[in-house]
Amino acid sequence: MPRDIPDFSHETLALSQGAQRVVGVDEVGRGPLAGPVTAAAVRLDPARIPAGLRDSKQLTAARREALFPEIMASAEVSIAHATVEEIDTLNILRASHLAMERAIAGLTADYVLIDGNLIPRGLVIPATAIIKGDAKCLSIAAASIVAKVTRDRIMVDLAQHYPGYGWAENAGYPTKLHLVALLILGVTPYHRRSFRPVHNILYQENSVSS
Numbered sequence: 001m002p003r004d005i006p007d008f009s010h011e012t013l014a015l016s017q018g019a020q021r022v023v024g025v026d027e028v029g030r031g032p033l034a035g036p037v038t039a040a041a042v043r044l045d046p047a048r049i050p051a052g053l054r055d056s057k058q059l060t061a062a063r064r065e066a067l068f069p070e071i072m073a074s075a076e077v078s079i080a081h082a083t084v085e086e087i088d089t090l091n092i093l094r095a096s097h098l099a100m101e102r103a104i105a106g107l108t109a110d111y112v113l114i115d116g117n118l119i120p121r122g123l124v125i126p127a128t129a130i131i132k133g134d135a136k137c138l139s140i141a142a143a144s145i146v147a148k149v150t151r152d153r154i155m156v157d158l159a160q161h162y163p164g165y166g167w168a169e170n171a172g173y174p175t176k177l178h179l180v181a182l183l184i185l186g187v188t189p190y191h192r193r194s195f196r197p198v199h200n201i202l203y204q205e206n207s208v209s210s
Contacts, residue, residue, distance in 0.1 A: 004052060004135035008046065010113050010128070011038050011139055019111035021128075024074075024139020025098045025104055026115040028056070028147040032172030033198055034191045035155050036081040037092065039099035040146035041107050048074040053141045057133040068149045071142050077080045078106025079150050093208040097121065103143075106204070108131040115140045158191070 020039045027039040050070040052063070059067070071077065080102030082095035090098065097120035104112055104123065112125050115133035121143055133140040152171050158168035164185050166177040172190075181202055182191070191198045 001192045002130070004055070004118065006055070006134070006136050006138045006141040010046075010130065010133075010137045011046075014111045014128075021107075021109050021110045022113065023109035024081050024113045024133070024137055024141075024143045025100050026140050026143040026147055027058075027133050028144065028151050028174070028176060030096055031093050031131070031174075032155075032192075033086070033174050034167065034172035034188065035151065035158060035179065037087060037099050038081050038151035038152065038154070039096070039103040040080075040143040041078045041100075041103040041109070041112075042071065042139050042142040042146060043076040043107055043109065044142060045074055045138055048055070049138060050057055050074060050142070053138050053145070055132075056144040058062065058135070059145070061152070064145050064149050067145050071146055075142060076107055077146055079108065079146060080106060084190055084192055087192050091194070092192075093118075096201055097101070102154055113137050113139055123142050126158050158190055162190065165184045190199075 011022045023041045025041045025042045027037055029037040056064055074101055076141055080099050082099040087095040089202045101120050101122045111123055112127035114127055114129045117125045117129050117131050119129050130137055134144040155171045165181045170178050187198055193199060
């Protein structure tokens with residue numbers, strides 16, 4: 001079955017209806033046990049769209065890294081995060097939307113195309129939510145690449161400070177190595193305490209020590 005190839009039709013529709021600055025938004029990092037959630041907002045120049053934009057999950061790490069500077073050089077880009085503390089306080093969905101809102105606020109936009117089925121409640125700009133938008137919409141695809149590359153780099157850096165969890169390879173996702181390391185090495189300040197595997201380890205530790 002052929003993969004979806006994103007196009008510029010959603011942006012074109014918004015522009016035809018009077019929008020002048022259409023921005024695509026995506027986030028990455030809802031599933032990991034550690035690290036921030038990262039969002040990117042991208043306004044593409046229709047005359048300078050990098051070739052080969054796809055949903056970041058459909059691209060190799062090398063291809064994402066190659067496209068990243070092309071996007072940064074040819075488009076308006078804003079990157080933002082929600083911290084581990086915000087994830088634990090708000091919940092992961094609200095924190096993801098907060099990161100999106102922050103990324104959008106970094107650009108001047110009058111219409112937003114958002115990956116997913118929900119529009120962040122704090123967004124006051126007209127918007128459309130597009131399910132699987134990163135596979136359908138070029139601006140969202142570009143945002144997905146920027147967010148993924150940025151967050152992966154953050155996790156590689158954190159891996160240098162907290163070795164043993166495999167973050168440079170697993171980006172904080174719950175791989176077998178990561179889960180075993182959690183049991184052996186314990187919970188770091190960058191682990192999401194509201195996520196069940198981390199919460200369970202902390203609960204067990206408290207039960208043993210009490």
